[in-house]
Amino acid sequence: MLTIEGFKQALRHAQSEIEANKDTLTDLDRAIGDGDHGINMSRGFEAVVAVLDDDYATLGDLSKKVGMTLMSKVGGAAGPLYGSAFVKAAPKFGDATEADFSLVKEALVEASTAIKARGKSEVGQKTMVDVWEPFLSDLNESDDFDTKLDQLVGATEDMVATKGRASYFGENSRGTIDPGALSSSIVLKAIMKEVE
Amino acid sequence: MLTIEGFKQALRHAQSEIEANKDTLTDLDRAIGDGDHGINMSRGFEAVVAVLDDDYATLGDLSKKVGMTLMSKVGGAAGPLYGSAFVKAAPKFGDATEADFSLVKEALVEASTAIKARGKSEVGQKTMVDVWEPFLSDLNESDDFDTKLDQLVGATEDMVATKGRASYFGENSRGTIDPGALSSSIVLKAIMKEVE
Amino acid sequence: MKKLIGEANELVSQMVEGMVHAHPELYGRVEGFNVICRADGAKSGKVGLVSGGGSGHEPAHAGYVGDGMLDAAVCGEVFTSPTPDMVLEGIKAADGGNGVLLVVKNYAGDVMNFELAAELADAEGIKVDHVVVADDVAITNKEDRRGVAGTVFVHKIAGAAAASGKSLDEVKALAEKVAANVRSMGMAVEPCYMPVSGKPGFDLNEEEMEIGIGIHGERGVERKPTTNVDAIVDDLLDHLKKEVSPGEVAVMVNGMGGTPLSELYVTYHFVAKKLEDAGYTLKRKYVGNYMTSLEMHGFSITLLPLDEELTSYLDAPSAALGFKL
Amino acid sequence: MKKLIGEANELVSQMVEGMVHAHPELYGRVEGFNVICRADGAKSGKVGLVSGGGSGHEPAHAGYVGDGMLDAAVCGEVFTSPTPDMVLEGIKAADGGNGVLLVVKNYAGDVMNFELAAELADAEGIKVDHVVVADDVAITNKEDRRGVAGTVFVHKIAGAAAASGKSLDEVKALAEKVAANVRSMGMAVEPCYMPVSGKPGFDLNEEEMEIGIGIHGERGVERKPTTNVDAIVDDLLDHLKKEVSPGEVAVMVNGMGGTPLSELYVTYHFVAKKLEDAGYTLKRKYVGNYMTSLEMHGFSITLLPLDEELTSYLDAPSAALGFKL
């Protein structure tokens, strides 16, 4: 069950993991992008943590607030993508104050759909979509979420980017993990941990 | 006896020595100036060598031409100083086609006076004047010119500059030989060699 | 990495503060946002023109705010697209009641954030349209091309059209005409350094340069041994000439921020000679820092085919500090 | 050291070539010399204004040629005073029959070469006078002070006075008024590299900066651990405030050539705050690259006390690319 408190806990946990991986995210983006993904995510999740002290009546309210915060603090490509994800997940959570596995999954599927729609992207382009979509497509409550996420992140290493800044480097984008894939796995791990 | 051919030979020799010491001159100027003295002198003496193929009727004509060439090719502080030196030495050489030690010395004293007048400088300020003036003040035909010049150049190392760019560094100008002193010794050595 | 800044995370805000303080006759700041607008407010009846993006490209974009060019510039964090709420503030500040055109450089982040802002503005009843600039021929696939220095010509021409009283559709059509035809390509011999992380965009050794760089510190599409600028210009022009036919053009030699102006004029000297030899007529010429990448040492060349219409808008008066005419 | 140039010894000539080609409506070149003059020639009856010095300071000096400022700029080799014959060509190109004023920066080489040129011009019957600018407070002894960014204010004010029809004596008196009162000081975190030798002006490690640098790559008068720009500004202002009393001033934050404009505005932000707190009124503000030192990364601050006379000349129109008004 994901409670409002659990959701908050997940977001705090995501923030501390992003902080711990800030340099890694930035270095990955430096290799196949513009070197700011760790900085952007860190700025965004710091702002998210700052709004967690407020009270939220529903999971939907919290998710929407998180999305709006990310949207107005992250910037870059990741901002609208993560922002849309949480904003679009909100109606699925609706007025619920706690969500079981299947509601969480449904909300996350909404989030994933929002990312693809906003980014006009699909699986196989070496973006965060390559974590969100396959992770959710055949997700079971009994899965080892972390292992699955790690595999998906690792799989982006060998891909050639066709979306986002990494696509500028064509074949040379191969050999580096997509930074957005890694940050997505951090966020999803933190949420799934609270659902377990 | 300094003949016209000998004067030309001296200038060619000066040029090749300046070329060989270009980096040293530049590095000295880098330490207590703006790092162009070797470049300026090299540009100037290359131009001097280019005018040596012409015929000159008198030592005076040649000295004047050398001065004008240096004036219009060296630039910086060294240009007007060396330029004035050779231009002002010219009337002393006058119509002579060869000069004995005492005429050469008289002409060089004129040159030294011209440098001081143009630079509004005097002995002890850590400039080329610290080579020209003491070298000429008690010069005898039997002197070991090279050794004397080397000593004078070396003596500038411990001076504190009060003229030229090196003066900006005050006490910190101590410990480096004055680049103009070194280039002056090169030029004077080359000339004295042809007088011997 | 050495930076002449205060706290890295206050860089953009202090820069904006400095700009507005230095040029109060020209600039206002939208309270609480890193958004620069006209000191005298939106011009009633005029189509508003808004641009922006990450910071670090100065004088872009605030340097193009002024009579005859932009009405607002939205200044994101360094090399990071501004957020939709910021862009919305820019739109509101530029809205004179006759619609607002957004000039967007073709980056996933810029496009998404500006689109989101347009949706928000729409919801508030402001008519908004946008044009996407993608002039960087270093990228083969046209759809993925980055918006770089050519964007400045879009600002200038769309700005002059808006100032002359054209409608939103007309201004947009002109902006699209420029965007469709302008082409650029850049290179660098030294990277820039990200202020927050302190890291260079790429690591080059003494004998290497990057060809086909973007303006966000990203690596070029090709790494080569350094040569003199004569040969580098050949290289960039080879790409550009494939897409811009000989004829009358505007040419821009744009510095990346850390390039001495003397080098830009030497570079221009070669560019002009080679283009004229190849049958181009350099009708308008621009040399300087127009769209930079912090302290990157390098340059880009931009070509815009000119007709009378574009030329007259290019020559129209502009009060913008970065393009004063 | 990486340079975007052709042959190093042709740098200045190719730069001048590039400038004249890019701006034919503004510039002419004195045939065979690295001297830039007005495209439309000397203005009959107007006092001519000539400046120059070593190259590497762009936009100085050619960038200040234009209606309302200079009539000719003499471009020596990089960081090397131009020779008397070159300066003479500049004087001739600027002579409109009513005398010529030379604006000379206080370096032994500049002073001697310009003086020699004045003697030559005098022999040709041209009335020439000169003013020496020595605004750099980093040097304690006033006579030895270097001429740095403050020179730009002399160009502007003397240029406006000449354009308004003042006599040689009047223009000179105004130039001397500016020179007597303007004060500057600079610093750098990265050196510049001499194009011919390829060597840096000084070697700094990652934690050091130079305070009190000149504009020829020379070391500063003090080497210190790097700090943020807030503290650096305090340091420079401490020196300047000793010599310029609170009151109405023009302030210039000048980039050394390799400094991003974003950093200059952040720097200006601190400068403005601190000066205002100390009782100065910033009547006019200038932020940008005015007097550079190749790709050096650093800045200088210049203060000029203003009265109504100076202010009106400062505000007068100027067509010069580096100071367009």
Ligand SMILES: Nc1ncnc2c1ncn2[C@@H]1O[C@H](COP(=O)(O)OP(=O)(O)O)[C@@H](O)[C@H]1O
């Ligand atoms: N069109 C897109 N669709 C999905 N994800 C994208 C898209 N463009 C970029 N991304 C993701 O965003 C990440 C980069 O984010 P970030 O560095 O913060 O933004 P920017 O690229 O603007 O600097 C990439 O690693 C990628 O996962």
Ligand SMILES: Nc1ncnc2c1ncn2[C@@H]1O[C@H](COP(=O)(O)OP(=O)(O)O)[C@@H](O)[C@H]1O
């Ligand atoms: N006023 C002066 N009088 C005599 N010699 C001087 C004077 N100023 C400079 N010099 C000499 O000139 C040398 C520097 O020449 P150079 O580097 O070519 O010119 P610049 O200083 O203009 O770069 C100094 O080492 C010094 O010997």
Ligand SMILES: [Mg+2]
């Ligand atoms: Mg990025």
Ligand SMILES: [Mg+2]
């Ligand atoms: Mg020197």
Ligand SMILES: [Mg+2]
């Ligand atoms: Mg970015």
Ligand SMILES: [Mg+2]
């Ligand atoms: Mg010099």
